[in-house]
Amino acid sequence: MSRDIFILAMLDGMSYAGLLFLVALGLTFIFGVVRILNVAHGSLYAFGGYGAASLGLWLGQGSESAVASVLLLVTGAIAVGIVLGTVLMLLLRQFQDRDPILQLLVTFGAFMIFEDLQRMIWGTQPYFVADVVNQMGTSELLGVVYMNYQLLFVPGAALAVYFLLKWFLNSTLMGRQIIAVTHDREVATALGINARRIAYLTFVVGAVLGALGGALASPTTSLVPGIGADMIVLSFAVVASAGLGQITGALITALLIGLSRSFCVYLAPEFEVVMPYLIMVLVLLARPQGLFTVVQARKI
């Protein structure tokens, strides 16, 4: 493998890994605190994409400003995350402290309903708004033209979100309360933390992250029925490989999957589709708890 191909594959993989990380981060963040594996997270990705694209079509037509376009994408994602996150949380409260399998099925049911809702609102034809990509222009590297949006903006946004979340969790009162609830909900409640409020906040933040993944993907991809299902399956592969609730693990695993996929395109295209799942299977065979899960004391 030549040096050029190595560099190109790295660059291609990073953009994809960035989007994958954002969606997987929301999923793993919610699980870490609320202990619910949210299948409807795929709908958040889809609605985030459609919401941002609709906002772009509605308000962004004719605008030349990349900053304005990015603001529209982020605004769309936040709006979708708050609305759908609240709806899901209210729904799941009805099943609080019930069997986790039942909670999983409830999120699956919600996912199916959201899929139909998505079709009712946006129809079945592919949908996209690509203004921001064109506004950010292109760069040439080793004879290959890249879109600045994919090469710089998406990986940059994913890293920014990662560091912002780390800072929020480690350096703010609210963040420390979230960590406390993650470790032990009962003890945290006994210490005066409003676990219910923390769970809601976490769910909404996780939902916004899922929607942000969709919103940032929307300028480069086509939004079609079923797009949420595809993303949730891949996100599960990331989260399962990293270990549920692992934020840094999700970043590294998303990068691993994104890079391996792009290396496959150059070196062994026939393995491109299977690679994320191959990684997941190999990881789970070696470490069933995931790559980054730390040993926990067993409660008696």
Added chain:
Amino acid sequence: MSPSRLKLMCVRIMTSAVVGLSTLPAYAEGDKPDSVKIGITTFMSGSASVFGMPAKAAAELYIEELNAAGGIDGVKVDPVYVDEGVGGDRLLSEYRRVVQEQGAKVMIASISSGNCNTLAPVAEDLKIVNILWDCGTEKALEGHSYKYVFRTQANAVTEMVASVLYLLKVNPDFKTIAVVNQDYAWGRDSWEIFSAVLKQLKPDVKVVAELFPKFGASDFSAEVSRLQVLRPDVVLTTSWGGDLDTFVRQASQRGLLKTSKFFLALGETSLERLGNTLPDGVLIGARGDHYFLNPQYAKDARHQAFVAKYHERTGTYPIYSVYHMVQALDGMKAAYLKAIQANGGKWPNEEQLADAFKGLEFRGLTSQIRIRPEDGQGLESQLFGITTSSPDYKFKVLKDIVIVPADKITTPPGEKSPEWVKTVTPALLDQVQPVSALQ
């Protein structure tokens, strides 16, 4: 049991039988029913609904007009729509339910090649006429001798052989080619046929990349980068829907369409959606000879009226799945009329209707279709063109449109396509000349 109770019970049983039977849409053979129920399977969910929903809209429009004009020989058509997006097993049980419980007399199924392969033997088992209306796989009919299964359009072999002939006509000197197809049956099978025929007709062409990204892939960055490094003369894709749109947009945004000649074998369906993302000079295929601006039918009153009504109802222009649906319904109507005539003016039964399909010739919205009597395969010409800008539309339209006739590029009855494509020789280039649609 006392005689009076026994009598009462008999009366009840008979009453139940009469009431029960009266609810079935039964009629004596030859008697004309008030209506005929037909089942239509199409994708109403999932990514293939980009074809399925426009086709459903076309079926609704067609059947409304047909019934308003009196139906088929005075018999109204009553459609039942079944979603192919529910998956193979559920589709199969729905199919059986529509035939056995709802009494459908004709089934129009399906879009997915996998579903066609599954449903064809079931139709034969149920002795119900099944029209394969949109699926491409040649395997649905090849190697079988079905009595009730027919196809009212071309199959993948015709489409891919025509694509190779067209490519060689408009771009005869290319040396390298790369393919980017969806990783599922159609993506793999269509490339297998295309590459086998290309190897026969132009053996010196080098295939520099065979890429099969995941079905429904949202990102083609790595594929586009690799193609920019390889710089093939031609990039072929038989992808469709959101996958095709995404690939073309990402390739166009990164300038790949300027360095390689793109051939989108199913591109006609994406023209309107892609708007001006698509540059001029891209080669486009249409899976059949359908195109709403086909110059051959620019003055055809029925075609023009349909395009206008369809656009008024849906806000979009018809794509090939719309034409295929109308073609299937026109084929069904033509077969009924032929069967009625053969039956001395009486309404036909399922067997008589199936017989009428053999050798049937009819016209859909575009050219004449012939159903081969030997295997039920339809012969349908193929249309290709090159993208160009138009002041009348906000998206690219086709220029230099050519038509490739189907008869010499379809696997002959009784032969298997994998073997037949290997027998194709460069003489085919002289035997089958794509003709301008303006002629």
